[in-house]
Amino acid sequence: MVEGSGEPEASDSLRTFGAMLQALREHAGLSREEFGRRIQYSKHTVESVELGRRMPDTLFVERSEPVLGNTGAVRRGAEHLERRPGLASWFRQWALKEKTAITLYTYECRMIPGLLQTEAYARTLFLEQLPPMDDTQVEAQWVERAKRQELLRGRPNTAFSFILEEGSFLRRTGGLEVTRGQIDHVLALSKLRNIEIQVMPQVRESHAGLAGPMQLLETPNNTWFAYCEGQRAGLLISEAKEVSVLQQRYARMRSQALTSEESMSLLERIRGAL
Numbered sequence: 001m002v003e004g005s006g007e008p009e010a011s012d013s014l015r016t017f018g019a020m021l022q023a024l025r026e027h028a029g030l031s032r033e034e035f036g037r038r039i040q041y042s043k044h045t046v047e048s049v050e051l052g053r054r055m056p057d058t059l060f061v062e063r064s065e066p067v068l069g070n071t072g073a074v075r076r077g078a079e080h081l082e083r084r085p086g087l088a089s090w091f092r093q094w095a096l097k098e099k100t101a102i103t104l105y106t107y108e109c110r111m112i113p114g115l116l117q118t119e120a121y122a123r124t125l126f127l128e129q130l131p132p133m134d135d136t137q138v139e140a141q142w143v144e145r146a147k148r149q150e151l152l153r154g155r156p157n158t159a160f161s162f163i164l165e166e167g168s169f170l171r172r173t174g175g176l177e178v179t180r181g182q183i184d185h186v187l188a189l190s191k192l193r194n195i196e197i198q199v200m201p202q203v204r205e206s207h208a209g210l211a212g213p214m215q216l217l218e219t220p221n222n223t224w225f226a227y228c229e230g231q232r233a234g235l236l237i238s239e240a241k242e243v244s245v246l247q248q249r250y251a252r253m254r255s256q257a258l259t260s261e262e263s264m265s266l267l268e269r270i271r272g273a274l
Helices: 012-027 032-039 043-050 058-067 073-078 089-098 119-128 135-154 166-170 176-189 240-256 260-273
Strands: 002-005 103-108 159-165 195-200 214-218 224-229 234-237
Touching (some): 032 058, 058 073, 089 234, 103 240, 159 166, 176 195, 176 260, 214 240, 224 240, 234 240
Parallel strands (some): 103 159
Antiparallel strands (some): 224 234
8 A cells, every 4th residue: 555645744723724614615515626626726635624634825725715705714714724843744654663663774865864864964954945944843843853863773673774875965965064064973873783874876877766765664573664755745655566666676776886885985085075
């Protein structure tokens, strides 16, 4: 099974607003499909808002108001909406499985993966997000990330494997000091016996991971799951056939990337050139 959503963890205010919207829509005698047509949004979007899974944007609110009676209820309700801080709901499912995993593989091509990020690097990413986050949201994001990172030292019997792109270090995200600190952090983590870190070189004629980032984990009962994430959505994959495809790709990438020793030597050279 593949489960996915790009929506935030539902808060009480989102659920309350959604219930109110549904009641107004039904009172107006409109189906979700018809209501969506009138406000120029899909039936799926309407459903997500009504179930408290999606934060309605300003246009959704403004178009809904006249369709639902122009009483001002929709606008006033939207003023009190808030997301629950921290991890998105679709990632929480994966994060829960991470806590008990006996094997965890991560390939990341866009950035340094969350489990390996320094606080300075992570905060740089949070501050660059669009729409912008306020200070409370940034802090909540870092607190959740720091808790996840406790897995690396808190579960010494879990085998961690990471494949990182050389370009993620060459990009110098956050500037020179942040990059130096991030490389030092990765070098230090690589010394833990349960962590293997490999770097995929910038110049590589064949690459099994061009379809994007992926994570794989093995549960204590030896069941494998996969997780893939994009711009606004995440997919938790449990179907054995689909997980097997990603396992094959990860295995190929491990053979294509530099060895752990070669990878750390490369990072030391990059660090020295900064």
